[in-house]
Amino acid sequence: MPPTPTNPETRPQPPAAGLPTRRPGAADLARDAARTAGHLLTPPAPVRLDDVVPAPLSVVADPGADHTLAADAVIRVTPEAGARDVAEQLADLLRPATGYPLPVTDAAPGGAELTLTVAGADLGSGAPTDSGAGAGHGDEGYRLEITTTGARLTADTATGLFHGVQTLRQLLPATIESRTPVDERWVLPGGVIVDRPRFPYRGAMLDVSRHFFAVEDVLRVVDHLARYKLNHLHLHLTDDQGWRIAIDSWPRLTTVGGTTQVGAGPGGYYSKADYRRIVRYAARRHVTIVPEVDLPGHTNAALVAYPELAPGKVAPPPYTGTEVGFSHVDPDDERTYDFVADVLGEVAALTPGPWLHIGGDEAFKVKGAAYTGFVERTQRIVARTGRTVIGWHQIAPAAHLDGRVLQWWGTNGDDPEVAKAVRRGARLILSPGNHAYLDMKYAPDTPIGHDWAGLIDVRRAYEWDPGAHLIGVPAEAVLGVEAPLWTESVTTLAEVEFMLLPRLPALAELAWSPRAIHDWAGFRDRLAGHGRRWSTAGIAFHRSPEVPWPAERADGDRLDREPTRPLPSQPGPGQSRQASTTARLSS
Numbered sequence: 001m002p003p004t005p006t007n008p009e010t011r012p013q014p015p016a017a018g019l020p021t022r023r024p025g026a027a028d029l030a031r032d033a034a035r036t037a038g039h040l041l042t043p044p045a046p047v048r049l050d051d052v053v054p055a056p057l058s059v060v061a062d063p064g065a066d067h068t069l070a071a072d073a074v075i076r077v078t079p080e081a082g083a084r085d086v087a088e089q090l091a092d093l094l095r096p097a098t099g100y101p102l103p104v105t106d107a108a109p110g111g112a113e114l115t116l117t118v119a120g121a122d123l124g125s126g127a128p129t130d131s132g133a134g135a136g137h138g139d140e141g142y143r144l145e146i147t148t149t150g151a152r153l154t155a156d157t158a159t160g161l162f163h164g165v166q167t168l169r170q171l172l173p174a175t176i177e178s179r180t181p182v183d184e185r186w187v188l189p190g191g192v193i194v195d196r197p198r199f200p201y202r203g204a205m206l207d208v209s210r211h212f213f214a215v216e217d218v219l220r221v222v223d224h225l226a227r228y229k230l231n232h233l234h235l236h237l238t239d240d241q242g243w244r245i246a247i248d249s250w251p252r253l254t255t256v257g258g259t260t261q262v263g264a265g266p267g268g269y270y271s272k273a274d275y276r277r278i279v280r281y282a283a284r285r286h287v288t289i290v291p292e293v294d295l296p297g298h299t300n301a302a303l304v305a306y307p308e309l310a311p312g313k314v315a316p317p318p319y320t321g322t323e324v325g326f327s328h329v330d331p332d333d334e335r336t337y338d339f340v341a342d343v344l345g346e347v348a349a350l351t352p353g354p355w356l357h358i359g360g361d362e363a364f365k366v367k368g369a370a371y372t373g374f375v376e377r378t379q380r381i382v383a384r385t386g387r388t389v390i391g392w393h394q395i396a397p398a399a400h401l402d403g404r405v406l407q408w409w410g411t412n413g414d415d416p417e418v419a420k421a422v423r424r425g426a427r428l429i430l431s432p433g434n435h436a437y438l439d440m441k442y443a444p445d446t447p448i449g450h451d452w453a454g455l456i457d458v459r460r461a462y463e464w465d466p467g468a469h470l471i472g473v474p475a476e477a478v479l480g481v482e483a484p485l486w487t488e489s490v491t492t493l494a495e496v497e498f499m500l501l502p503r504l505p506a507l508a509e510l511a512w513s514p515r516a517i518h519d520w521a522g523f524r525d526r527l528a529g530h531g532r533r534w535s536t537a538g539i540a541f542h543r544s545p546e547v548p549w550p551a552e553r554a555d556g557d558r559l560d561r562e563p564t565r566p567l568p569s570q571p572g573p574g575q576s577r578q579a580s581t582t583a584r585l586s587s
């Protein structure tokens with residue numbers, strides 16, 4: 001969650017020269033305590049202009065131009081509503097730790113300031129944009145100039161400003177993540193950054209079916225994406241173990257199908273108001289929600305609720321294990337297509353973004369023409385909602401439909417069926433199982449996660465090129481990169497964070513930064529400084545041994561300390577995808 005906005009008038013004001021000192025209030029005492037605690041920390045190295053993750057397109061440092069944020073700084077912004085909102089979010093990010101009032105204004109320029117301007121940023125300079133379906137995404141780009149008198153952020157759009165704010169935030173000392181005032185010199189390193197993304201689609205996926213996650217948890221994941229300039233959150237809303245989105249025309253999907261999850265837990269679901277809240281929260285952070293309704297397989301929860309959808313019309317028992325591929329809706333019954341149209345229609349109506357994901361994976365029992373026929377009909381149903389269809393790459397053999405996108409999750413970059421679909425016009429989102437699957441363990445002793453696609457340490461997450469990963473697929477066909485987190489063995493927000501961090505920033509850099517900048521050693525060093533940011537913000541992460549994290553806190557607190565909790569009771573082992581959950585996060 002972002003820091004709660006505070007009323008600038010109740011903030012401690014810097015003492016004005018010549019005025020009598022007043023008795024310390026609660027805020028002053030909190031500040032003193034923070035100062036004392038601050039002294040226990042090992043002094044961190046100053047942030048450099050080129051420490052940013054994902055690496056910007058171009059960075060020109062000017063060490064003589066460092067700017068120290070003044071207590072009376074203002075945030076000046078152009079009057080567009082979108083820009084104003086980004087400026088307010090910047091103020092909300094900076095006020096808690098600085099204790100400065102940081103008023104947001106569109107009045108004429110004055111003294112020391114942070115200026116946010118939407119209009120004609122000069123984003124044409126810097127390294128060339130090298131690839132991507134729709135390369136050169138100037139509309140998400142920004143220019144940040146830091147001089148002794150202030151920071152000036154310019155962009156063509158509010159989205160560009162928002163990304164620039166994430167950069168600005170990373171350029172301040174890590175203590176900026178504190179939710180209480182910290183005694184710190186808020187220095188911004190001088191120079192100019194010009195930046196824009198390599199790929200337009202940069203995302204992560206959260207499986208809220210295998211284990212249900214509350215709205216607040218999802219909002220927090222949105223925050224993590226936004227920090228690293230990821231702009232899509234794919235929600236895997238339905239699967240065998242639970243149906244998580246309210247559908248008015250088929251109410252038992254949630255009242256019956258939403259009551260289970262992996263293990264013995266109660267499950268849960270999002271009401272339409274809950275889902276709209278997620279969409280709104282994400283939109284404010286320039287993140288698009290991509291809803292997935294997995295069809296025709298992965299549908300046991302729906303079949304429990306509505307046996308009429310099942311082949312043979314017999315309700316299966318609820319499923320709380322972790323195997324895949326056994327369930328499917330009946331592709332030969334017209335009622336199934338009423339169901340698909342009703343569900344996708346309601347989900348589309350709730351979702352302002354352009355995408356609808358129809359799953360399509362592991363429908364092992366719907367073969368050949370029955371499968372492609374089902375997918376083709378479902379693609380057309382999506383088109384009628386005005387949305388663009390995405391499916392897991394298993395839908396490749398189905399006929400092409402304009403604009404369709406395949407999400408590739410293979411582990412071998414030679415996939416002729418997918419290359420053929422691309423030749424027919426499909427675009428690709430890359431989620432290679434052995435690089436981008438954040439449910440894979442980091443190492444053999446990682447307490448949660450799978451290993452069917454191998455172990456994925458930070459280096460493995462980082463060392464591949466989305467522009468040249470699949471044989472016969474040109475970079476121009478690649479829409480972007482997505483990092484899925486399946487949650488068979490992931491049960492709490494802290495566990496979600498432990499699996500996301502520090503790998504999510506590695507994938508974010510692949511999706512954002514030009515290939516020419518790709519450099520493991522440099523990335524590892526830049527990433528190291530983020531551990532302190534996460535721990536200050538109370539975010540869990542895995543202390544990957546490959547990353548040179550700065551020294552631990554003087555009081556011996558581990559940066560990644562996690563609550564230990566008992567194992568969820570899991571049914572017997574499934575096939576190769578069973579999580580081997582032997583110990584929880586107690587490192």
Ligand code: TNX
Nearest residue numbers: 324361392409439450486577
């Ligand atoms: C494969 S990837 C699945 C999911 C599992 C995941 C576990 C994909 C489209 N399907 O059903 O949760 O493996 O890693």
